[in-house]
Amino acid sequence: MRVLMFGWEFPPYISGGLGTACLGLTQALSRLGVQIIFVLPHIKGEISASHVEIRSASSALGPGKKFTRLYAYPPAAGYHNGEKAFTGEYTADMLREVESYGIAAGIIASQERFHVIHAHDWMTVYAGLAARKASGRPFIYHVHSLEFDRSGDNVNREIFEIERLGLWEADHVISVSNYTKSMIIRRYGLDPQKVTVVHNAVSRKEGMTYARMPKNPHEKIVLFLGRITFQKGPDYFVEAAARVIRAMPEVRFVMVGTGDMMPAMVERVASLGLGSHFHFTGFLQGAEVDSMYALSDLYVMPSVSEPFGITPLEAMLYDVPVIISRQSGVSEVVRHALKVDFWDVEELANMMVSALKHPALVRELTEKSQEDLKNIHWDRAAEKVVRLYQDLCS
Amino acid sequence: MPAVCIYFQVHQPLRHRRFSVFDIGKGLPYEDEEMNRQILEKVADKCYLPANLLLRELIEKYEGKFRLSFSLSGIILEQLQRYRPEVLDSFVNLAQTGAVEFLGETYYHSLASLFSLPEFRAQVKLHQAAMEKHFKFTPRVFRNTELIYSDALAEEVEKMGYQAMLAEGADRILGWRSPNFVYQSARGSLRILLRNYRLSDDVAFRFSDRSWSEYPLMADKFARWIKEAAAGCQIINLFMDYETFGEHQWADTGIFEFLRALPEEILKLSDLNFLTPSEVIDVYEPVGSLNVPEPMSWADVERDLTAWIGNHLQNDAIKTLYGLEKVVQQAKDDGLLEAWRKLQTSDYFYYMCTKWFADGDVHKYFNPYPSPYEAYINYMNIIDDFTRRVGGGKEA
Numbered sequence: 001m002r003v004l005m006f007g008w009e010f011p012p013y014i015s016g017g018l019g020t021a022c023l024g025l026t027q028a029l030s031r032l033g034v035q036i037i038f039v040l041p042h043i044k045g046e047i048s049a050s051h052v053e054i055r056s057a058s059s060a061l062g063p064g065k066k067f068t069r070l071y072a073y074p075p076a077a078g079y080h081n082g083e084k085a086f087t088g089e090y091t092a093d094m095l096r097e098v099e100s101y102g103i104a105a106g107i108i109a110s111q112e113r114f115h116v117i118h119a120h121d122w123m124t125v126y127a128g129l130a131a132r133k134a135s136g137r138p139f140i141y142h143v144h145s146l147e148f149d150r151s152g153d154n155v156n157r158e159i160f161e162i163e164r165l166g167l168w169e170a171d172h173v174i175s176v177s178n179y180t181k182s183m184i185i186r187r188y189g190l191d192p193q194k195v196t197v198v199h200n201a202v203s204r205k206e207g208m209t210y211a212r213m214p215k216n217p218h219e220k221i222v223l224f225l226g227r228i229t230f231q232k233g234p235d236y237f238v239e240a241a242a243r244v245i246r247a248m249p250e251v252r253f254v255m256v257g258t259g260d261m262m263p264a265m266v267e268r269v270a271s272l273g274l275g276s277h278f279h280f281t282g283f284l285q286g287a288e289v290d291s292m293y294a295l296s297d298l299y300v301m302p303s304v305s306e307p308f309g310i311t312p313l314e315a316m317l318y319d320v321p322v323i324i325s326r327q328s329g330v331s332e333v334v335r336h337a338l339k340v341d342f343w344d345v346e347e348l349a350n351m352m353v354s355a356l357k358h359p360a361l362v363r364e365l366t367e368k369s370q371e372d373l374k375n376i377h378w379d380r381a382a383e384k385v386v387r388l389y390q391d392l393c394s
Numbered sequence: 395m396p397a398v399c400i401y402f403q404v405h406q407p408l409r410h411r412r413f414s415v416f417d418i419g420k421g422l423p424y425e426d427e428e429m430n431r432q433i434l435e436k437v438a439d440k441c442y443l444p445a446n447l448l449l450r451e452l453i454e455k456y457e458g459k460f461r462l463s464f465s466l467s468g469i470i471l472e473q474l475q476r477y478r479p480e481v482l483d484s485f486v487n488l489a490q491t492g493a494v495e496f497l498g499e500t501y502y503h504s505l506a507s508l509f510s511l512p513e514f515r516a517q518v519k520l521h522q523a524a525m526e527k528h529f530k531f532t533p534r535v536f537r538n539t540e541l542i543y544s545d546a547l548a549e550e551v552e553k554m555g556y557q558a559m560l561a562e563g564a565d566r567i568l569g570w571r572s573p574n575f576v577y578q579s580a581r582g583s584l585r586i587l588l589r590n591y592r593l594s595d596d597v598a599f600r601f602s603d604r605s606w607s608e609y610p611l612m613a614d615k616f617a618r619w620i621k622e623a624a625a626g627c628q629i630i631n632l633f634m635d636y637e638t639f640g641e642h643q644w645a646d647t648g649i650f651e652f653l654r655a656l657p658e659e660i661l662k663l664s665d666l667n668f669l670t671p672s673e674v675i676d677v678y679e680p681v682g683s684l685n686v687p688e689p690m691s692w693a694d695v696e697r698d699l700t701a702w703i704g705n706h707l708q709n710d711a712i713k714t715l716y717g718l719e720k721v722v723q724q725a726k727d728d729g730l731l732e733a734w735r736k737l738q739t740s741d742y743f744y745y746m747c748t749k750w751f752a753d754g755d756v757h758k759y760f761n762p763y764p765s766p767y768e769a770y771i772n773y774m775n776i777i778d779d780f781t782r783r784v785g786g787g788k789e790a
Binding site: 243246247335336338339346347349350351353354357358359360361363364365367368 | 414416705706748764765767774775
């Protein structure tokens, strides 16, 4: 089985969970003997991943080539002719980039041999469709998040339309949770039969013992790790923290990540007089993230709408107890976590204080969450995906 | 002539209100009055009232040949008195037939037998007084919370003047022996009546299970099974929650029709009759003694205590609760003592069970909390509040 896969992120080019999920899934697929051509918008340096054949969309668009517009959903600005390299980042003229990426995809598809097209998230919908047109192979649209997750009800209409196009046009859809599947059905009117849920998983780093850092018994650390954007609920984290401090003055809150809500969060923390209890580290990667998990006493994911959410699983690998919002896909696969509705700040604070105050609660959560982790493996996800490939190709 | 011995457990825990860490020290009540009233009303209408009425009718119809026993926790008595006195009256009415026996238990449906013998004795006495007050009946037979039994406990119960105690007919203590005989405690002469869990659970758990090969269970078939099981034996003990009738098994499953038909089907078989537990021990001599060094119960597949104690949450909560015994006793305040005792109801620890695999469904059905972790958090917040009230947290 040979798969042409389109993704926007792949380690080390990541800004969030999408790249992490693509890596975990492709590794497991290749263990099952699946060959993967992975197309990224642009490659700056070397990618060490040996289990996939990496292609760059920007190099496929040779200079001087002329393309005709393929889709009925033109971006605000006109498409460009490939002179400019893709940044592959989530920029303002993103729509133009995804369209160019789609054009490149058509070219790559006509040069490669493969059985299935597998495209991750809305940025790759045009690419998936172009590749299908060029090859006649079936197209799977893998939904890791939706515009409604990212933006609530203030959706970007154009992105919504691209998602809808992808969902309707795809030969099959994979969603990362039942939570997302039901949103696809409710908001985009898709036939449930066409959507298969494949839950994400978490990768264990080889050779890594999940070091338990000596924790300060006198000062507890509560961790938020994710983009500081509407979707991740950073404001609920800050409001809950303010309540926690009233009950337990010796607590530190660390927010790892960046995003458009970061200035507002810094201001809110200051106006609550919590400056001395808060640390904003900015975006962290690799070993810094690892040690952040290891140092923490509690991990909180208060997402407003989280299609899956791999970070709580990562925290669990470090024996850190987690609080996750019920509005998340990961809560479908994790039993031994504290779960809260994201808007219920009082209850979130109640749980945070309890987890910091009662060692018995922490022990039960962390010991039992290892049982949860036993059942969460990318191999299991990959097996489901392979079955889908086989169904679509037969 | 082998006997069929029926015992129904009647109990409803007091559900706690959502008690946040920010509610501690505000003098708020612990119980959710409205929820408790609603649940009691519902169970009264679906189970207690119709079932009592039916039992009364059956006792009269068979002129006392149909006999049975109940155990009512003090907690349920108080709730009935408060919210539905007519249900309590209907139990009194059953008591007056002379065909119903009442068993002794801990007033607060507690696990005190495992953690504090003085407290255990006090609660048993309280319960005995309540039985005498309401039913003019002094229990001779004891049933501990969730049928928890051990050799040491039997010794204690015998010292308190009881003649028999109920226990689970667990395979691991019986080995090749049958639960259908009277046994005797290992360290004394307390009689032991063992639950026939297969036949009891056929009614309590499997009655409405459509995937069960014996579905639907009719009274004549069940009577036949009892007869077969009882051949050459002394008793068949059918012990179950009273809420089986109309609440766990809804009326539309036919459970009341089953109960209505059962006495006749059993009495038709001329070699079977009904006896209450104390009648059983008057009629039958024990055939041997049972060694139960470790406590056992009637819960889950393990029949041990792990539904209530064993995980970190449960152990911490129970340790904290019984750690307060001394300060509560020293306070000499009836209100505080009662509040502490109410916190001992075993259900609170059952809600904290994280053993969600084999018996997960049963646990979920009875758990008002979304998860055992929330049950623990809520309970510990209440305990924290209580600790401050009793003075243990003054310095904090």
